[in-house]
Amino acid sequence: MPRHRHEVTVDSLAAQPPKHGQTKGEHILEALQATAQATPAGSLLPSERALADHFRVSRMTVRGAVDELASKGFATRVPGRGTFVKHPQLTHSETFRSFSDDMRLRGLEPGSLGYRSSTRGATQAIATALGVEPGSEILHIERVRTADGEPMALERTNVSLDRFPGLRAQMSADESLYGLIQRLYGIRLESARQRVSISRLSARDATKLAVAEGDPAFLVERTALDNMGRVVEFGRSLYRGDRYAIEMHVGAASSLTVS
Template identity: 35%
Template sequence: MTKYHAVRDQLLDRLEEMASGEQLPPERDLAVELGVSRMTLRRAIDELVARGAVRRRHGSGVFALGPKLDQALMASSFTADMRARGLRPGARTLSFDVGPVGARIRSRLKLAEYDDAAQVTRLRLADDEPIALEELHVPRALVPDLAAADLEDQSFYDLLLARCGIVVARSVQTIEPTVVDAQEAADLDVPVHSPALLFERTSWSADDQPVEFVRSVYRGDRYKIRTELTAPGTEEAS
């Protein structure tokens, strides 16, 4: 193991005992404590920044980010997912519009060319920290009285059930790596071109009616995907 890797692992051990938002000692002091050059220390910290373990604030120092939120590959709403972790879910509506949509979204929602859809952009929060940007598209005929305020700090799935008696029965979701653009960076409070995860999901009701198409950008420094695997011949893999 190189000295750089050893320093990285020592910092990871240290971060295990630190709270999210807690500051590491100044670079000069930390280099002396670990017995390495500041160049070696800086390289190790750069890797921790890239993997989302710490955040560097220019002029302030380096701060622990805490463990990433992991999402299992199973159907779950953002609200239910955050509550299961003991976090307070939130949603801030950034834009709301109703009108015709492009061919790609029409095909997902099985809409005719001039059918309207509600198009909502929301900032999803966990304990008031920005986690994801969500673009939600819903057939207008499904929830004709949907308004921007309805989705402020509210689960869309809960609203569907309470207002329409609709339960989301199945979803198809894709996940791919991406980087955030300038507007996404500003909304998520991260640097431009930070790594992120792009989720696209189409969901259907029990009677096979499309109820949503969602495009979400999750912060790569705060989110990861978890899968549970089993050996062939034992339990079915997740």
């Protein structure tokens, strides 16, 4: 039978010996999770029989470890086909923070790929969003934001250079835009207006995010504000639909009292 093009072999599993007091099931789970985190999503994991033979345990012990791996979001079972690597979704919540800060709070290392910046005249739409005159000089930034080296979002954003002169020379690929603005100009970003919709990735954008053309993504339009309520940034970014979930807090409408 031909091998799956992203098949994980038992020989490639983490070979660390069990820790003191660790059960066989815990040891197998640790090895599988470490492998899943270092393997592309969709990769086929070894069968329960192959794992049982490799670790010299019963298939019941292996099944428990694989079930736990799936419950933690690192694998998914497909009847008749096997168990495949899955990367847990990150919650895109209402809490306002930069991408860099958000990833670090999740225990992930933020980074960037394909960084490009340019200066251009503001279109009518961008000028309106930033609160500047059409044609005003803006800094446009495009980069793929990564977490532990994995592409997560394609960021495209705009900032007024009239308000932040010299920003382009100071900005770099892995720099937090919000952190840099606070450090250089003493302006703290405090809130944002966001509009989220569903988009299908073009071939160009899918390549940047290392997924297939047509895959779903969250299109997030963000207008970021400072602590005085002034617009600092306006952008439209694409977040991978397979790696993000949107979280919102919804409450009941207030009752109306008629007198």
